[in-house]
Amino acid sequence: MDTPDPQASRLTAQFAFLTEADRLKSVLRASPLADASRRENSAEHSWHLALYAMALADQAGPEVDINRVLRMLILHDLVEIDVGDVPLHSQDGQAHGSAEIQEAEAKAAARIFGLLPPDIGAPFLALWQEFEAAETPDAVFAKSLDRTQPVLQNLASGGGSWTEYGVTLPQIETRVGVKIARGAPAIWTHLHARLRQVFARG
Amino acid sequence: MDTPDPQASRLTAQFAFLTEADRLKSVLRASPLADASRRENSAEHSWHLALYAMALADQAGPEVDINRVLRMLILHDLVEIDVGDVPLHSQDGQAHGSAEIQEAEAKAAARIFGLLPPDIGAPFLALWQEFEAAETPDAVFAKSLDRTQPVLQNLASGGGSWTEYGVTLPQIETRVGVKIARGAPAIWTHLHARLRQVFARG
Numbered sequence: 257m258d259t260p261d262p263q264a265s266r267l268t269a270q271f272a273f274l275t276e277a278d279r280l281k282s283v284l285r286a287s288p289l290a291d292a293s294r295r296e297n298s299a300e301h302s303w304h305l306a307l308y309a310m311a312l313a314d315q316a317g318p319e320v321d322i323n324r325v326l327r328m329l330i331l332h333d334l335v336e337i338d339v340g341d342v343p344l345h346s347q348d349g350q351a352h353g354s355a356e357i358q359e360a361e362a363k364a365a366a367r368i369f370g371l372l373p374p375d376i377g378a379p380f381l382a383l384w385q386e387f388e389a390a391e392t393p394d395a396v397f398a399k400s401l402d403r404t405q406p407v408l409q410n411l412a413s414g415g416g417s418w419t420e421y422g423v424t425l426p427q428i429e430t431r432v433g434v435k436i437a438r439g440a441p442a443i444w445t446h447l448h449a450r451l452r453q454v455f456a457r458g
Numbered sequence: 459m460d461t462p463d464p465q466a467s468r469l470t471a472q473f474a475f476l477t478e479a480d481r482l483k484s485v486l487r488a489s490p491l492a493d494a495s496r497r498e499n500s501a502e503h504s505w506h507l508a509l510y511a512m513a514l515a516d517q518a519g520p521e522v523d524i525n526r527v528l529r530m531l532i533l534h535d536l537v538e539i540d541v542g543d544v545p546l547h548s549q550d551g552q553a554h555g556s557a558e559i560q561e562a563e564a565k566a567a568a569r570i571f572g573l574l575p576p577d578i579g580a581p582f583l584a585l586w587q588e589f590e591a592a593e594t595p596d597a598v599f600a601k602s603l604d605r606t607q608p609v610l611q612n613l614a615s616g617g618g619s620w621t622e623y624g625v626t627l628p629q630i631e632t633r634v635g636v637k638i639a640r641g642a643p644a645i646w647t648h649l650h651a652r653l654r655q656v657f658a659r660g
Contacts, residue, residue: 267644323528
């Protein structure tokens with residue numbers, strides 16, 4: 257093609273973003289697969305969370321728009337392509353949510369969503385920022401699911417990142433339970449009962 | 459808890475489904491990661507497709523509901539937990555879409571979605587059936603994306619499953635191009651131009 261074609265260069269940008277996003281499949285998380293065969297990556301984790309939103313939609317308050325939650329969860333970890341995953345329970349746990357990490361993630365979001373035509377990239381960036389701020393009902397529910405899924409992975413695999421980092425029940429209550437309960441109180445009640453049984457046996 | 463609690467047993471079913479779904483992370487596909495480091499699995503592929511739907515929504519016709527497309531794509535491969543992935547270009551390519559495979563997939567869908575409370579599982583099953591039938595505008599667009607993503611993965615990785623199975627450009631046009639063009643004609647025009655360049659260099 258000899259003349260620039262706006263449609264073609266738009267698709268070129270969209271495909272460049274989608275190919276860059278592929279790198280999320282190589283970012284490993286602390287939590288394992290349910291069968292404990294390996295650690296999960298952030299791309300398959302994001303798919304799993306989207307499925308959580310669909311299967312647990314009845315746990316969302318009436319003000320929550322599940323379609324927006326789905327989109328948030330699909331986008332929420334893309335910044336890890338540049339920044340990596342900061343495990344909640346690691347010795348670096350302090351780093352989780354630190355100003356330094358937040359700044360690096362904001363820079364990553366600008367770069368990655370900036371690969372897209374602005375009319376697509378700008379709403380994606382806004383949705384990611386809303387998730388990070390965790391203030392709107394949609395973001396609060398999305399965050400609850402993001403904290404619920406690793407608990408289920410650890411329960412299914414027989415310990416997972418709790419065993420690796422020597423995590424106690426009170427630590428789970430503080431670091432995880434509070435955030436699950438904020439957006440999905442019945443889920444936390446249910447998980448808490450299971451956790452008390454497991455840690456009592458431990 | 460001594461008395462049965464309907465809310466608790468509902469959540470138990472929802473979590474059983476979500477933990478079973480985790481097995482999709484262990485189903486390998488023919489197509490590679492963009493950096494060619496390994497083959498991708500069906501869970502991370504499903505995430506990638508959901509992102510395709512979000513980033514390429516402007517390629518959908520006005521009758522397409524992207525929120526339904528997103529849900530279809532998140533669910534579309536779950537049957538592979540029981541049936542596995544049947545690669546389009548393999549020597550078994552004939553098997554793809556055969557009555558035998560279709561029957562096995564229908565059985566898998568009934569089992570897997572049957573783990574959920576019926577008010578959640580029945581609409582999931584219906585959405586999967588709609589995707590498989592590929593007749594509604596939402597399903598046709600979803601199928602176009604499902605055929606587009608492996609083309610991008612093969613292009614990015616320098617051959618991928620085309621090299622492995624000795625696939626020719628006319629075979630891609632027949633097996634893949636027709637389905638992409640049906641739901642997203644401009645995407646196929648764009649990809650076809652790139653494919654002609656790559657296969658001419660061959």
